[in-house]
């Protein structure tokens with residue numbers, strides 16, 4: 001079995017070299033030959049379906065990813081805020097404790113395409129750590145993976161807590177633990193990632209996540225969604241074959257994200273794409289205000305419909321749809337969009353909202369998490 005699988009991979013690689021990345025995936029060869037991690041028997045269940053005008057000539061709507069097997073669902077990652085275990089100290093400061101474990105894990109990133117990821121807590125992106133500015137943050141990190149790792153936070157903290165080789169404990173070895181601790185500042189839309197060497201390999205394998213620090217004064221009520229733009233180099237040639245927000249290519253084309261006409265939508269957008277210098281976000285049929293890094297309460301850019309981000313750049317988008325419809329959003333590098341970084345918002349009138357939730361396979365709890373965001377008290381556990 002191993003030999004046959006290896007032979008299939010070799011043939012797949014040869015074909016891969018003869019075709020562009022786009023053709024490779026459009027022809028369904030990614031799933032037919034298995035780029036990595038597939039056995040011959042699992043490949044047999046994922047034979048290619050020819051592209052047709054009804055699938056817009058791409059792989060968008062062919063097949064499904066087994067979210068249950070992955071252990072996470074991109075639709076839930078949109079709203080899965082992790083406030084940690086919180087308590088208030090006598091002098092009034094809130095302490096939040098989080099547990100993060102680095103684990104090697106195979107994840108399905110497009111129908112039939114399995115990627116051997118390195119993860120924080122078994123998911124890519126890792127948990128969305130959320131707190132309020134001034135909170136004391138304590139992250140208990142254990143490395144249960146196969147390589148040394150770290151957690152490097154974007155934020156303000158002492159040198160020893162920087163999570164890079166040569167600072168504090170440096171790289172955390174396999175089987176070792178360390179607790180990172182600092183006060184959360186400044187408020188904004190931030191991130192964390194492994195900073196072990198070689199950096200691009202550790203980041204690209206999936207060791208990154210969002211770190212949202214809410215301003216003490218809060219933000220206006222909105223439907224809040226986390227989107228981490230990422231890419232996957234499935235054959236390790238230094239280029240990405242799959243692009244996505246929240247890891248699974250085209251997932252939000254298959255399951256448009258529910259929203260209501262007239263409500264404010266706030267997207268926390270982070271670019272963690274490796275190998276490509278930039279990524280971008282384009283919104284259809286509306287314009288948005290943009291808060292660069294989320295570190296201001298006033299927009300840093302008003303009324304735009306496209307934003308460009310280098311790796312680790314991030315920001316907050318706010319917009320409101322006037323009319324119902326299924327509005328696309330995607331990278332405006334067409335290649336990225338065709339290879340998975342494309343989705344839809346399903347904007348509906350209130351009477352159709354329950355149906356939109358059901359269509360997307362989510363429930364009222366998902367809606368509650370989307371709309372409670374930074375503004376509803378009690379949810380943050382103190």
Ligand SMILES: [Cu+2]
Pocket residue numbers: 147148149150194195196202203207
């Ligand atoms: Cu690492």
